[in-house]
Amino acid sequence: MSPKAAQAPSPLSRMAPHLLLVPVTIVTLYPVLYVAKLAFSGVGGTSASPWPWPEVFSLDAFSEVVNRTDAQGTWLFGRQMLNSLLVSGLTTVLGIVLACTAAYGFARFEFPGRRAGLLAFLATQMFPGILTMIPLYVLMQKLGLLDSMLGLVLVYATTAIPFCTWTLKGYFDTLPKEIEESAIIDGASRLTIFLKIILPLSAPAIAVTALFSFMTAWNEFVLAYTFLSQEAAYTMPVQIRNYVGDKDVQWSLFAASSLIVSIPVMALFYAVEKHLVGGLTAGGVKG
Amino acid sequence: MAHVLLQDIEKLYGDVHVVRRLNLSVAQGEFLVLVGASGCGKSTTLRMVAGLESISSGTLSIGGRIVNDVSPRDRDIAMVFQSYALYPHMTVFENMAFGLRIRKAPQTEIDRRVGDAAKLLGLEDLLQRRPAALSGGQRQRVAMGRAVVREPAVFLFDEPLSNLDAKLRVQMRIEIARLHKRLGTTILYVTHDQVEAMTLADRIAVMHEGYLQQCDSPSTIYNRPANTYVATFIGSPAMNLWPVHATVETRGNRQVVLLRGSGLSVELDGKIADRLTAAMTADHRLGNGEWTVGIRPQDLHIARGDAPVHARLPVEVVEPLGAETFVFGELADPGEPLPARDPATRLRRESASILRVDAGQLVADSEELPLTLDLNRLHLFDSAGQRIAAADPEAAVAIPAIALNFDKSPA
Numbered sequence: 001m002s003p004k005a006a007q008a009p010s011p012l013s014r015m016a017p018h019l020l021l022v023p024v025t026i027v028t029l030y031p032v033l034y035v036a037k038l039a040f041s042g043v044g045g046t047s048a049s050p051w052p053w054p055e056v057f058s059l060d061a062f063s064e065v066v067n068r069t070d071a072q073g074t075w076l077f078g079r080q081m082l083n084s085l086l087v088s089g090l091t092t093v094l095g096i097v098l099a100c101t102a103a104y105g106f107a108r109f110e111f112p113g114r115r116a117g118l119l120a121f122l123a124t125q126m127f128p129g130i131l132t133m134i135p136l137y138v139l140m141q142k143l144g145l146l147d148s149m150l151g152l153v154l155v156y157a158t159t160a161i162p163f164c165t166w167t168l169k170g171y172f173d174t175l176p177k178e179i180e181e182s183a184i185i186d187g188a189s190r191l192t193i194f195l196k197i198i199l200p201l202s203a204p205a206i207a208v209t210a211l212f213s214f215m216t217a218w219n220e221f222v223l224a225y226t227f228l229s230q231e232a233a234y235t236m237p238v239q240i241r242n243y244v245g246d247k248d249v250q251w252s253l254f255a256a257s258s259l260i261v262s263i264p265v266m267a268l269f270y271a272v273e274k275h276l277v278g279g280l281t282a283g284g285v286k287g
Numbered sequence: 288m289a290h291v292l293l294q295d296i297e298k299l300y301g302d303v304h305v306v307r308r309l310n311l312s313v314a315q316g317e318f319l320v321l322v323g324a325s326g327c328g329k330s331t332t333l334r335m336v337a338g339l340e341s342i343s344s345g346t347l348s349i350g351g352r353i354v355n356d357v358s359p360r361d362r363d364i365a366m367v368f369q370s371y372a373l374y375p376h377m378t379v380f381e382n383m384a385f386g387l388r389i390r391k392a393p394q395t396e397i398d399r400r401v402g403d404a405a406k407l408l409g410l411e412d413l414l415q416r417r418p419a420a421l422s423g424g425q426r427q428r429v430a431m432g433r434a435v436v437r438e439p440a441v442f443l444f445d446e447p448l449s450n451l452d453a454k455l456r457v458q459m460r461i462e463i464a465r466l467h468k469r470l471g472t473t474i475l476y477v478t479h480d481q482v483e484a485m486t487l488a489d490r491i492a493v494m495h496e497g498y499l500q501q502c503d504s505p506s507t508i509y510n511r512p513a514n515t516y517v518a519t520f521i522g523s524p525a526m527n528l529w530p531v532h533a534t535v536e537t538r539g540n541r542q543v544v545l546l547r548g549s550g551l552s553v554e555l556d557g558k559i560a561d562r563l564t565a566a567m568t569a570d571h572r573l574g575n576g577e578w579t580v581g582i583r584p585q586d587l588h589i590a591r592g593d594a595p596v597h598a599r600l601p602v603e604v605v606e607p608l609g610a611e612t613f614v615f616g617e618l619a620d621p622g623e624p625l626p627a628r629d630p631a632t633r634l635r636r637e638s639a640s641i642l643r644v645d646a647g648q649l650v651a652d653s654e655e656l657p658l659t660l661d662l663n664r665l666h667l668f669d670s671a672g673q674r675i676a677a678a679d680p681e682a683a684v685a686i687p688a689i690a691l692n693f694d695k696s697p698a
């Protein structure tokens with residue numbers, strides 16, 4: 001036994017990373033815990049105590065959020081949740097379907113305007129979203145798409161598609177060319193190769209990209225707040241913001257609805273997690 | 288099964304000339320191996336035959352049909368890649384069945400063909416595995432199986448064994464030879480392993496910088512290399528090459544050819560001398576006498592008894608390999624005393640002369656060995672590096688065939 005190599009690290013050096021990590025974890029988690037405390041403390045109660053744990057435990061805030069209706073008796077919570085799901089879902093589907101094909105084209109074919117197209121896609125990602133807000137508003141108004149889900153989906157897609165295209169192109173570039181050449185010699189058409197070889201091999205990348213674009217749309221606030229004015233058309237982030245209006249600040253409702261809104265994203269994350277483990281192409285080619 | 292014909296095939300990437308005026312004919316059922324140093328254009332040639340690379344000019348036909356503009360799927364070929372290129376998300380069975388499914392073969396047919404191929408390649412127990420769960424040799428067999436099930440007219444192999452370890456490579460080499468015997472399919476096989484080339488090929492095509500140097504049976508390539516490039520490329524260790532100056536002298540009523548230079552002094556008489564003298568007057572390319580003498584390490588012997596001494600080799604390095612021993616050094620100039628070698632100057636391996644002796648023979652470092660050449664196994668090359676056919680023992684028969692080769696090879 002070599003005494004030096006076999007020696008375990010000293011307790012102090014094992015502790016050192018934790019001295020840093022533990023405080024960082026606390027700082028990160030504290031606001032989340034504080035929101036949870038507000039949500040579980042019943043309606044109307046605000047607490048001055050910094051301790052992130054409810055003093056009285058109550059689900060009133062949740063039931064009020066979930067059961068909200070408007071003057072006509074429309075179930076607002078259900079409506080807005082559905083809005084959010086549809087807008088995010090459609091944006092993701094539209095983004096992924098168009099981006100997969102576009103990315104494959106960019107990754108595999110030489111055509112006039114290929115570089116320009118890629119750069120244009122990149123350029124749209126470089127400007128802050130705010131920049132396009134006013135032109136977009138005018139466009140939407142002219143097209144009569146304000147307060148409509150379709151309008152919001154289109155707006156979100158303008159950022160989702162370039163993002164997804166770049167991410168997926170980056171992944172397609174890493175897929176070995178020989179696998180496709182093999183398929184070409186096996187007699188497969190480009191479409192068959194895309195559907196039967198490329199897509200299955202890219203499942204992890206597609207899952208991650210989809211999750212990202214879903215989350216972006218799900219959490220998006222500024223554009224939705226600008227384009228939606230009727231309560232029944234709101235997405236959840238707009239509604240959450242509404243709970244802390246100028247005159248009427250309802251922290252507990254804000255907190256409860258924030259927690260509810262984070263549930264689908266967390267669920268999705270767990271569902272997709274197994275795809276996040278890469279290595280699907282392992283074994284296809286050597287080296 | 289089909290024969291493959293490449294006529295004046297060229298490949299340019301921009302202005303980079305990768306394959307130049309390549310003429311090659313692979314007979315039906317023939318196993319043709321394409322060898323050459325890295326970057327000489329072997330893969331490019333194979334990929335043009337496969338249809339993965341466009342042909343800049345020339346005509347490619349497979350089975351009598353011109354296929355320059357035919358898509359790979361309609362060329363009736365199957366290819367095995369160096370990197371295997373299996374479909375990682377499919378089982379071994381599906382990997383092999385993919386091509387058949389694309390061609391809409393009925394399920395019973397697929398089962399039968401995949402079953403047969405699996406049996407042929409010993410893959411029966413692995414059919415439900417994914418490529419990631421296979422060893423390198425097994426993956427290589429799946430890649431071959433995928434080609435076999437298609438029952439193509441031509442197999443194309445691009446260095447299929449170069450990713451395997453030495454032992455597995457020998458085993459797979461034997462399996463490929465067996466496969467060829469069983470199926471009798473035309474094979475075009477790229478490698479830079481000369482052992483693979485010598486053992487598998489019906490004919491070997493040697494390429495160098497885009498040019499075809501020689502295409503012949505393994506024994507012809509080895510025994511009658513068409514030029515100095517082929518001479519040093521095939522055979523290990525490489526053939527000794529010494530530049531010499533050839534002159535003709537008259538001894539009584541006979542003529543002899545003297546080869547002098549690089550520390551070598553050889554006198555050729557008899558029929559060889561007659562043929563060479565005749566050739567020198569007939570062929571202006573030989574007339575200047577600036578030739579190169581080539582001899583393989585095993586055809587160079589330590590001179591004993593009354594054997595003529597053609598050269599002297601001060602021994603610099605001795606490499607005993609068990610069954611045989613290789614001796615390295617640089618020929619001493621006979622006219623001059625042994626140069627006192629500066630110990631700092633190391634032996635230059637590329638230019639060193641190599642002698643093979645039996646393992647039992649003791650050779651001491653810095654000994655000076657008298658050498659004699661086996662004149663029946665002498666290779667002579669002209670100033671352009673092309674083989675001088677007149678020096679070959681049965682030259683009378685061999686001249687026409689080899690002369691033809693001369694004209695085809697690049698100047």
Ligand SMILES: Nc1ncnc2c1ncn2[C@@H]1O[C@H](COP(=O)(O)OP(=O)(O)OP(=O)(O)O)[C@@H](O)[C@H]1O
Binds near residue numbers: 324325326331479
């Ligand atoms: N797309 C390309 N553009 C320009 N040059 C290329 C291209 N592809 C290949 N080449 C060049 O063509 C030459 C031949 O390449 P090729 O792959 O046929 O070599 P090879 O004989 O198969 O070598 P190896 O034994 O290393 O596989 C090389 O010099 C290479 O640099």
Ligand SMILES: [Mg+2]
Binds near residue numbers: 329
């Ligand atoms: Mg190659």
